[in-house]
Amino acid sequence: MTEPAAPVKLDLAGDVAELTRALCDIPSVSGDELLIADSIQEALQAYPHLEVIRDGNCVIARTNLGRAERVVIAGHIDTVPIADNLPTWLSPDGTMLHGRGTVDMKGGVAVALALAAQVEAPSRDITYVFYDCEEVEATRNGLGRLSRTRPELLQADFAVLGEPTSAVVEGGCQGTMRIEVETTGTAAHSARSWMGSNAIHKAGAVLDILNEYQAREIEVDGLVYREGLNAVGISGGIAGNVIPDRCTVLVNYRFAPDKTLDEAEAHLRSLFGEYAVKVTDASPAARPGLNAPVAAEFVRAVGGTPGPKFGWTDVALFSTLGIPAVNFGPGNPSLAHKDDEQCPVSEIAACLSALRRWLTA
């Protein structure tokens, strides 16, 4: 066993883009967050206005000012695997920060850390949550663990997740469900194919359903969500001379937050009712919740026009806890997980000042 590495000194009071770089340059691929969690914990403990709690590789810091409202500001500290894109580098003109984590989501984590250190007396009590293992299977997710083991730590009237949104408010998130649609036939030698029944040929009708499907755009709480129904995998075949008796199409449904998981499944079963359908995994959608007064106030304070979140984020977890939640963070989400992940420095600063405006209003 090797000695744990000493925490990296993080300057929470300085430039937030520099803080983002420093956080990115501590490699923290999911499962390997010990050092970054230690470093965050040590930096936050320097501020007496914060109560700091450590739970596994989650770090929680909160103000206890007796305010009428409490909000959560949260971000995950892990990244997807490094693709030869660390340490970070700045573009020659200094406007773009490149490297793993710059978008997803060390920028949002840096903004939260800067707020925690710099806003000593916010207008609302704040619970900052820095958590591990967001980029891997849901059972390992640090925020999920806290919600099961210490739900009182997450109690709040509203939550802001610093996931990349190009610094505009994105409300709620799509749900996702994956199903296997299986066709069956009868195996036979392909030289006497008329003695069998071809399961791959039958999958043509499944693909027809997908090709004919009109994905809907659905307005929920004032935001328009665009759905999608897609084959993301297909497999069938026994041998090059055998009529296949089985073909499986893996279908991914991304659905708007007007539907529960049960409703999403019922929709898929009505589409593919003719076939054997098995749900392989699912995560619920989250309503944007922008109708809640606390959310509306947030939107007014940070400015801009809110949009819907495509893709799934942990706002859905807050949603299931009954806490309205939005995504708001620096970086273009389309660049998350890409080898050329990069974030405009200006967006990091913009997010920090918008949130500071809200918390000091």
Place this chain on the structure above:
Amino acid sequence: MTEPAAPVKLDLAGDVAELTRALCDIPSVSGDELLIADSIQEALQAYPHLEVIRDGNCVIARTNLGRAERVVIAGHIDTVPIADNLPTWLSPDGTMLHGRGTVDMKGGVAVALALAAQVEAPSRDITYVFYDCEEVEATRNGLGRLSRTRPELLQADFAVLGEPTSAVVEGGCQGTMRIEVETTGTAAHSARSWMGSNAIHKAGAVLDILNEYQAREIEVDGLVYREGLNAVGISGGIAGNVIPDRCTVLVNYRFAPDKTLDEAEAHLRSLFGEYAVKVTDASPAARPGLNAPVAAEFVRAVGGTPGPKFGWTDVALFSTLGIPAVNFGPGNPSLAHKDDEQCPVSEIAACLSALRRWLTA
């Protein structure tokens, strides 16, 4: 290295069903034919009217009587892997021989061995060919090797292959060609599927072509061949949250002997011209050749109504050597390679007496 096993004594003059059992009970999965080849060679060498030649695990025996015609009688001595179905067993009423190789094709081999031993002065000179590795890739096929290295050994006016035909003459064989048909698209996150283009969905049109295809029945030299065009494999998909940019359908075309390989390929390219098409493997068809006088005489002598051969056999190899060839052997070809492979004892005897009738007429 272990000592080679001593040859098994084979009684070529006794009961042909017992000989079939003895041959089956020498396991000889492709690549493991040394012992059965040794046993066959030793048994044949006991007959002074035969010239016996050994070539690898092929054994050739021939009469040299200066007859006007020479015919080949051939059979492969390997089997597909054993499925807990050896040693052989007889049905309680003694009519059915069960086990690996009973159909494909130790029965046909036993018939040829019995003829070789018992018909000392046939009306036509005969070259008996017992060869290895028919059940595996064509490059290992013993008959193919002989045709390349010692083609003079195969020279003949006509050939009978003892492949299972339920003891009726089956002429020629279908050709087979496999192609990969590939569709391409653009990868994207499945939460924003409209930014990509789904290659699996596009494969629906490929399956439509297969579903709409009307396989033809084609008469060649008086026999009706039924063609087939089938997907035998399909694969596509990158990850559960990615719109796939590639999908491959493996298609097997079984075609009548009115077409060359080039014509078969041109037909497939005309059907799937819109897609990337790659031929992965192909074997030519063989015309039944029953119009040749030597073949017509054979059919008259053995009796019955000839049918077409579905599936591919080594008659196609004789066909490419310019030698008319037919399949004629005991056992139902639909049971070849099956775990419950089994052959009526009566068919083994029937094939032997039919061929003896022909060779002693």
